[in-house]
Amino acid sequence: MSQHNWTEPRSGLAACFAALLLLSGCGGGGGGSAAPAPIAADPPGCTPSTCNTLLVGLTDADGDFLSYSVDVVSLSLTRADGTAVQALPVRQRVDFAGLVDLTELVTAATIPHGTYVRAAIRLDYAGSEVAVEVAGTPRAAVVVDASDQPLGVVDLEIRLDNRNQVVIAPGRPALLQLDFDLAASHTVDITTDPARATAAPFVVASVEPVEEKELRARGPLASVDTAASSYQIDLRPFHHASARLGQVTVHTTADTSFEIDGTESSGAAGLGALATLATGTPTIAFGTLAVAERRFTAERVLAGTSVPGPRFDVAIGNVTARAGDTLTLRGGTLIRRGDEVRFVRGDITVEVGPDTRVTRDGGGGNLLRPEAISVGQRIHAFGDVQGPAEAPVLDASSGRVRLNLTHLLGNVVAANPGHLALELAAIDGRRPAIFDFSGTGTAPEVDADPGAYEIATGALDLNRFAVGAPARAYGFVTPFGTAPPDFLGRTVVDYSELRAELGIGWGVDGSSAPFAALNPTGLVIDLGNPDLGSRHHLKIGARVVDLLRLPSPLTVAPAAGRVLFAIADGEDIEVFSDFALFADRLAERLAGGRKLRSLHARGAFDAGSSTLAAHYVAAGLT
Numbered sequence: 001m002s003q004h005n006w007t008e009p010r011s012g013l014a015a016c017f018a019a020l021l022l023l024s025g026c027g028g029g030g031g032g033s034a035a036p037a038p039i040a041a042d043p044p045g046c047t048p049s050t051c052n053t054l055l056v057g058l059t060d061a062d063g064d065f066l067s068y069s070v071d072v073v074s075l076s077l078t079r080a081d082g083t084a085v086q087a088l089p090v091r092q093r094v095d096f097a098g099l100v101d102l103t104e105l106v107t108a109a110t111i112p113h114g115t116y117v118r119a120a121i122r123l124d125y126a127g128s129e130v131a132v133e134v135a136g137t138p139r140a141a142v143v144v145d146a147s148d149q150p151l152g153v154v155d156l157e158i159r160l161d162n163r164n165q166v167v168i169a170p171g172r173p174a175l176l177q178l179d180f181d182l183a184a185s186h187t188v189d190i191t192t193d194p195a196r197a198t199a200a201p202f203v204v205a206s207v208e209p210v211e212e213k214e215l216r217a218r219g220p221l222a223s224v225d226t227a228a229s230s231y232q233i234d235l236r237p238f239h240h241a242s243a244r245l246g247q248v249t250v251h252t253t254a255d256t257s258f259e260i261d262g263t264e265s266s267g268a269a270g271l272g273a274l275a276t277l278a279t280g281t282p283t284i285a286f287g288t289l290a291v292a293e294r295r296f297t298a299e300r301v302l303a304g305t306s307v308p309g310p311r312f313d314v315a316i317g318n319v320t321a322r323a324g325d326t327l328t329l330r331g332g333t334l335i336r337r338g339d340e341v342r343f344v345r346g347d348i349t350v351e352v353g354p355d356t357r358v359t360r361d362g363g364g365g366n367l368l369r370p371e372a373i374s375v376g377q378r379i380h381a382f383g384d385v386q387g388p389a390e391a392p393v394l395d396a397s398s399g400r401v402r403l404n405l406t407h408l409l410g411n412v413v414a415a416n417p418g419h420l421a422l423e424l425a426a427i428d429g430r431r432p433a434i435f436d437f438s439g440t441g442t443a444p445e446v447d448a449d450p451g452a453y454e455i456a457t458g459a460l461d462l463n464r465f466a467v468g469a470p471a472r473a474y475g476f477v478t479p480f481g482t483a484p485p486d487f488l489g490r491t492v493v494d495y496s497e498l499r500a501e502l503g504i505g506w507g508v509d510g511s512s513a514p515f516a517a518l519n520p521t522g523l524v525i526d527l528g529n530p531d532l533g534s535r536h537h538l539k540i541g542a543r544v545v546d547l548l549r550l551p552s553p554l555t556v557a558p559a560a561g562r563v564l565f566a567i568a569d570g571e572d573i574e575v576f577s578d579f580a581l582f583a584d585r586l587a588e589r590l591a592g593g594r595k596l597r598s599l600h601a602r603g604a605f606d607a608g609s610s611t612l613a614a615h616y617v618a619a620g621l622t
Contacts, residue, residue, distance in 0.1 A: 046110050053173045053246065054087055054111045054166075055294075058237075059103040059213055060096040061602070062501070063182025065197075066138050066331055066429075067343035068097040069129040072106075073122040073153075075178075077166065079114040087111065087176075090243045091124075093341065095333075096180045100429075101407070102214040102286070103177060106237045108246025111174075116166035119158035121178070121203070125151040129343050130197060131331070134190045136434040138331035138345035141188065141195040151199060158205055161575050173294055179204040179211075183501065184600040184618055202568070202600070202618055208291065210562050210615050211602075215296060217248055218284045221303070224275040229253065231274060233283055239308070239339045250285045251297045257363040261304040262400045264363045274303055282307040300361060305382070306402070308335045312382035315348045315394045318406070318428050319377050321436040322480055325352050325397070327373060327381070330434055334392060336385065346390050350381045353397035360403040360476065370401070374480040375437050375448065376427045376487075378404040408473040408487065409542050413452050415465035419485070420457050420492060422471060424450040425542030441483040448486040456485040460492050469495040470541025498541045500605035502556070502612055503598075505533040510595030510622040518587050520580035522557035522611075525599075538612070540605055552610045559603050559613040569594060569621035586619055597622040 056075065060068075075088035087109040094104075128151075130141040143151050160166060168174060181202040189196045204210075219233035229252050235245040258270030265273055274283075284307050287298040308314040317332025327350040334348065335341050358368035373379060383396035407429075410422030424432040432450035441447040448454075455473050465471055472493040478485055504525065506514055511531035517524040527536070527548055538545040538554075547554050558565075558579035565582035566575045569589065576582040590596065596619060603614035 046112060049170070051110045051112050052168050052170065054107075054109045054168065055105060055173065055175045055248075056087055056107045056109065057103040057105050057175070057177045057209075057215065058094060058096075058099060059177060059179050060099040061179055061181040061183055062100045063097070063186060064132055064188055065097040065130060065141070065182055066133055067095055067129055067131040067333075068182060069093055069095040069341075069343065071124040071127070073124050075107075075121045076119060077111065077116040078118040078120075079112075080117050080165075081114070083112070083114070085109075085111055087119075088245075090240065090245070092238055092240060092243075094238060095129075095341075095343070096182060098333075099180075102216050103209070104237050105215060105217045105235060105248065106245070108235050108248050110246065111168045113168050113170070116168065117160055117162075119160070119166075119205070121156045121158070123154040123156065123201075125154065131343055131345055132188055132190060132195050132197070133331070133431065134195065136431050138343075139190070139193060139195050140345065141197050143186075143197045143199050145199065148196070148198070154201070156201060156203055157573075159573055161577075164577070175209075175289075175291070175294070177206055177209045179206075179209075181600070181618070183503065184598070200620065202620075204564060204566070204616070204618075206562075206564060208562050210564050212288075214286055214299075215289045216284065216286050217250060217296065218282075218307075219245075219248070220280045221274070221277055221283050222247060222279060224271065226268070226271055226275055229268070229271060231271070231283075233285075239335065239341055241339055248296065250287075250301070251295060252301070253297060256287075256298050256301060257361075258301045258303070259306045259359050259363075259402070260302075262306055262357050262359065264359055264366050266363060270301065274301070277303060282309050306359075308380075308382075310337050312399055313337055313385040313394060315350055315379075315381045315383075315385075315392075317348060317378070318430060318435075319373060319375050319379060320347075320430075320434050322373070322375055322439060325370065326350070327352065327379075329379075329381075331430070334385065334394075344390070344392060349387070349391070349393040350379075350383070350401075351393065351395045351397050352381075352401060355398050356396050357400040358403065359400065361405050364403070368403070371481065372403065372479045373401055374477040374483075375435055375440050376406065377477040378406045378428050380404060403476055405474055405490070406476060406487075408453070408455070408475075410453065410471065411542055412465050412467050412469050412471050414467065415462045417462065418457055418459075420455040420462055420465060420471070420473065420489065421452045422455065422473065424453050439481060440477075440486065442481065446484055448483050453487065454483070454485040455487045455489045455492070457489045457492055460489060462492070464494045464496060465492070466495065470498055470543045471495065472498065472541060495541065496604075499602055500612055501539045502554075502601040502614070503535055503537060503539070504547070504600075505535040505598050506531045506596055507533045508597070508622070510597040512590060512593070512595050514590075514596045514599070516553055518583055518590075520583055522555045522579075523583065523586075525554045525556070527553050538605060545605075550610045555609070555611045556599075556601055556614050556617060557611055559615040561615065563615045565617045567619050567621065582617070589621060594621045596620070 254267040285298040317329035383399035387393040413421040
């Protein structure tokens with residue numbers, strides 16, 4: 001089994017590379033070429049002098065999906081001499097819609113030394129589970145190709161930039177992050193039932209992640225080193241029961257919170273409690289990766305029965321209503337004891353009681369009671385499932401509930417010291433209309449109002465929060481029956497710090513002249529182009545900006561720092577870390593007769609100059 005200590009030096013690590021994965025072949029239904037033969041996690045003959053570690057993480061850019069579960073069948077890398085190795089030797093079911101705000105570490109693969117110039121990933125849509133929200137109700141969706149045929153086995157090929165290929169060498173552990181951009185990959189038709197999501201997959205790969213996200217590492221406990229304030233796990237991502245995917249060291253600090261078998265602790269005491277557990281005890285760590293040092297430090301650790309496993313069934317979702325001790329989750333995930341995971345499009349009912357143990361992400365001092373669970377709060381509920389598959393009932397009256405950090409999106413109604421009010425647009429991506437806030441207040445007249453949702457912000461700085469501007473907040477809903485305030489804000493994000501997402505289409509035939517200007521410093525969208533389709537907007541938090549309403553045409557310019565620019569033309573994919581080279585090549589392709597079908601970008605928007613400083617741009621040609 002491979003082992004990797006995140007503190008190994010990164011000296012000489014290959015420079016930042018990035019590549020766009022292209023849909024190079026797909027079959028209808030469950031068809032396609034045969035699956036690759038199983039391959040061991042460690043290639044035969046590997047020793048520390050001939051091999052090193054490649055860490056692979058999966059994440060997702062935001063899209064309009066409640067669930068997007070498909071099988072990742074394999075990930076392989078090919079050296080310049082033609083030698084191929086498997087980096088992900090086992091099939092994994094991945095819900096990409098659940099990876100918007102985090103990255104899942106999926107393998108710590110042992111890879112022979114060499115320069116890798118090509119990679120391939122295989123997805124299998126047979127048995128996929130995809131859902132979108134229509135008028136507040138989850139609806140199943142079918143993922144289809146451009147010919148309206150359901151996807152089956154899909155092969156995505158990575159062609160690595162010639163200057164920035166993957167180098168595995170002594171002292172050079174590598175990190176590869178795969179980012180499935182659901183928004184850029186799909187056009188969704190919600191007028192049908194099931195809905196239809198037409199796919200042209202965009203998956204970005206990089207060793208220097210363009211966007212920093214929380215990292216999650218799961219797996220059974222291997223060892224604990226209390227002197228070094230760390231522990232090791234045998235990596236088993238998602239809900240895989242027996243994969244051999246390498247070993248990873250997790251570092252902890254005095255501020256790391258632990259929840260072990262439903263009991264909270266922190267720092268050295270928490271690590272000491274972890275050390276008393278048997279080898280093989282399930283764990284999950286959430287934290288941050290210091291990229292330069294390759295050091296993963298956990299902010300939160302779950303272990304034992306606090307991890308979904310054989311003792312409890314688990315329901316995950318946001319509470320949409322509460323009546324007495326009965327909670328309702330509309331559209332949530334159910335994990336059965338046998339590791340069966342499925343998205344429930346209907347309601348999940350959760351029963352709690354005075355013996356229900358309640359904890360909270362980051363620690364609640366073991367002092368929380370069931371009354372802490374209120375409408376809007378995201379939870380993990382542990383108990384016993386009964387009832388029909390389409391409307392399950394989870395009895396947690398003798399189980400437990402963990403309160404998860406909850407995410408609000410809306411427009412500012414008021415901002416005063418210690419108090420922020422939002423007109424809600426979403427709670428964890430769900431429309432506020434699906435939530436019944438009855439009973440949340442100390443009296444009916446002060447029940448939470450989604451039109452003026454009150455957030456206690458303590459000493460957080462609200463000076464830049466302008467009325468009417470978009471904003472985000474992260475925290476926990478106040479206990480049921482105690483509002484106002486309605487929410488305890490841990491973090492608030494104002495308009496100037498919100499990421500802007502650009503989406504433009506020029507129809508299936510594309511446009512040969514989509515820009516008013518295209519040069520090394522930026523591109524200017526020609527909003528008078530007759531080929532411009534119905535999609536031409538910027539999404540900034542809860543606000544959708546029609547490009548036709550901007551005071552001047554939109555300019556897309558390169559941002560400072562880590563960036564990725566890509567051009568996709570059928571099977572030909574080119575990637576750039578330099579905007580000038582990207583612009584020159586795009587101009588050349590358009591001059592040569594190609595047409596631009598779509599443009600997606602992410603970055604910071606300056607309304608005064610109508611400029612998007614983009615760290616990510618993907619151009620699709622036809």
